[in-house]
Amino acid sequence: MERKILSKLQLTFVFVLILLQGKVFAQIGAPNFVFTQMCAEPPPYPTNFNDFTINFTFSGAGTYVLEMSDANGSFLTTPLPSLTIISSQTTTSPGSFNFRLPSNLVGSDKYKFRIKNTATSPATAGPSSGAVPNPDPNLPSRTGISAYYKAFIDDFSINNGASTLYLCGSGSINLIVDPTTPGNPSPLDITPALKYRWYKDDVVVAGQTGSTLTVNTPGTYQAFIEYGPCTTLSSFYCSKKVQVVPSPTGQTFTITSSGGTSICPSNPTTLSVQSGYTYQWYRNDVAIAGATSSTYVTAQSGTYKVVIGQGSCAATSNTITLTAETFNTTLDVVLDPGFNFIDDGEIKVITATTDAVSPTFEWYLAGNPVALSTTNTLTTSLPGKYTLKVTQTGATCNFPLEYKFTIKIGIDPTDVPNTISPNNDDVNDTWIIPQEYIADNIEIFIVDSFGKEVLKTKNYENNWPQTTVEFKSVNPVYYYIISKDGSAVKKGSITIIK
Template sequence: MKNKLNLTSLLLLAVLLISSHELAAQRAISAPVFENGSTQICASPGNNTFTVIATLSAGPALDNSNQYILEVSAPDGTFADTDQNIELARVTGPNDSNEGEIRFENFSVDESLNSDTYRLRIRASTDDSVISSESVEIAMHYFRNDLTVVLNSREDVILCNTASINRTINPVVLDDIGNELNVDDFKWQWYRGDLGTSAFDAVAIPGETSSSYTVTQEGKYVVKIFYGKCQIVYNKASSNAIEVFIVDVADVFINEGASVAFCPQDAKVLTSSETNTDYTYQWFKNDTAIEGEIASTITLPDNDFGGNYTLEVRYSEDCTVTTDPIAVTNNGSSITETLPENLIILPTQTITLQVTTDAPEGSTVQWFVDTNLQKQEPLSGTTSTFEANFVGRYRVRIQATDACNSVIESQTEIFAPIGFESTIGSGSDLTCDDTTVDIALQEMVGVTASDLRVPLTQDQYSFFDFEWLADGATTGDTETTLTVDTANQDAVYQLQADLKTGEFSNILSNEVSVKYVASDTEITLTPDSLPKDGSITLTVPPDDSYTYEWYRVVDDEEQVIEGATTNEITVSETGDYFVRIASVFCSLDTPIVTVSEEAALSAFIPNIVTPNSDGINDTWNLPDELTDSPEVEVIIYDSRGQIALQTTNYRNGDWPNDTDVSKETVYYFIITKNNSVIRKGSITVMK
């Protein structure tokens, strides 16, 4: 009877436990909602604080340690894969039996969120059966507002001389300090609008969501980091707009036609049909670029302006258009050889000023100093001269008896010096193997009171006495060129000048050392080969008197490495490299070195040899890629550093031989490929 009662009690207890569990499961949590009722959460570093609420129904109390966990679904709105669910926040309680509100206050959304179809749910940490209804779909996106999206380096794609477009354009994402981020870490959407419309009118290109886009038609293009319903909020997620179009070369011409004639006093202006300041311009006269004429218009000078003019318009690196030429005729006259811009006059010197002109003989020539007429005469021949013996502004004016009644002028200013500067350097083209070098006076200038530097003419050098100094001591050489033996590379040379009339003396040039680049200069690699996912440093000996320019040789073409101007460079690409080292007198290209990767770990090189004729490790056998190759050199050293074997085209079985075995127990090897070390180590000979 007692046993029967105990069984009844156990059954009753089981029923009570089951009922209790069912009652607990009856507690329900409403679908979570954001406190402000929003279904569009557009978070950013300055806007990432949110509150979500839900209602908990009355029912059996939960464990006091219970926490409610707010979760966001996978981007497609499902909670099937728990690994994709992200916990947003958690709170403790309410855990009593009363109806209550669950509040997740002032939490931040995860920075990885980027979908329009997330859902939220809440679950109890101590009871898996207590779980909320899923929320409605909620757009949740996070944008770093320190980002800048740059499309195609902000450059339009402009083509010419083509009928079709096929060009891939890419964005770059930069943070606020200019670091470039991985574009594949973002979602993208490409947009296109018609040329001439606003970028805001561009519409999404269906299906184009990759980090690059191949353009095949003209238009205005924008790419945006894709943020769904939050796109309009994140203005900085949009790139700059670029235009893609084909230039009709027939639309680019000089407005004045195929030919035009001017008189010298006319307003002589040529204009381009293309005037967009986004493009670059260069004017040419008789196929020679005119220095400084880089606008869409050009004003021709009063003298010597006749000739054939063209304009080059550069729209992009892919499109440069040159106009048809325009023939410009001078109906009047010109001064074909004008006065120099500025001159220095030396004590006791008289300077002969001269102009050459094509004006008719008999034209009136007037010479002025400042505003004072000094000389007037009819033109005889093609030249006119004037003797100048003091400082001032000199001007020649020719009133030509031609069809235009041309009035043409040229002027110069003559200054008195307050000092002189001279520059010496290499006097001839040299190679670094020459045994002598010429150091020569390259330029001498007079310094004016207004700090203007005016070059002296060659004939003015005769007003000076010169002497060369070596390490400050006179050499007895008094010409403007000095021949130096390059064996004496340590001496410092200067040229001293003294004005013969005594007003200026001890005028010292710059210092020059006869510094040659050693012909045996070679590049050192550190480490010997390029590590996997690493870099290698190429170095030559430093010298402050040298300049350095590094190159990479690709398909027999020398490609200069921008910014590489010191005695070392760090690279992360395999290939052939050299450096051009230059002194004042010569330059030298070092031998090319090949940067190669480390031998693969799978290419096992044995470090033990057992020459006992048992057929196992009797000889030192290398991997196939290192044998029988003229590019691979194998050197084996004994323990004293003496070479035991040095060969290319190594064949397995070449080493060791009986003589080697009798000498040493430990050897060392170095294997190079194309002069770059790829493996080195030791070999133990076990007899």
């Protein structure tokens, strides 16, 4: 009889406990939301890029808080993700929380949410949210909701930004996400470490989530930051594509010229080799700046070649020599970078002589678009930078050539003065020579009219004479020799006047 009474008490206790449990869970409803995944980004926050709202029902007063599970959907982990509550409404049902995801959130498709009443002792938690259907039917089903914080939202580079890499023989290449450099941030700096999604020929490489991918087959490779269904498969948050191609080593690359080897400067030729690699063109064994494609357009004579690939995988093409038709022109002035000096007001006549067939002439002064002359001579008294354009017009190959020269008013700075007046008026008191004659390997030697040495020095300081010069019935005359490395380069006389 006693056993039956105890059994009834036990049954009654269980029944009351079930009622109490039902009452507790009835007070807080499961969270509900309109979004199918949570894709947050760093500030400055664009609209809804880290702004989410969860609604819930409740009955009775309490202190309600929103909790997010760990990446596996468990609420037992300590600590759980720390949400930033923007605003909340927990006074009357239905309630709501407007919040932001933490920046250190590790992305997952298993996150869950629940509402907890912390006013009870112990705190009372309502049911958690369930699985949210994946909006992309091609992706695996989820047990919770996808939530990712896109901690890195810039493009990045791999292998120092290379566009082409070469497989040497049967070897392999490591594709590596580049570290940060000035102006180029790197996802490697983000903590916790991000995962990656690698693609080969636009097909995902299964099981590869690290910042390095080892490849041993040719193809087009690219890396994306792995943000689950929040991954943007476009030009955002990804590396540039890199072509992995077989090494050119051992292959033959032959240059072809669209215009043959005898070319006209007015009709450039296109040099080309097999495409699909990296290139550096050379003219007369000197690298041509910017000539890095499989073709190169030129109208210049010279011997050309191209280096295909890089480092130990590189190959060199044959050489091809181009001969460009030309003509000869001479001017009776010094061409740039030299100078031509005239006195102020002096009129200078410049003549051009050429073997061009039926030539035309156009003389220009910088800053004036109108030709000063259209014959083979120019008469001018103006200083400035001049250009002569000579065009061959009476041959199969007609083209222009330009010649540039500069006219200045003044004394040629290579001229050595032949008079000085040491009268202490601070004007022409000493023999001042051009700077180009002052150096360790240049010797200045001066003698008087009787051949007596008065100065012998290197690195002359433009300070002779340093003593008083004796005047008699005539102005004294001295003679100088300027020698460079033991050989005379300039000789002359110096007359001293009062």
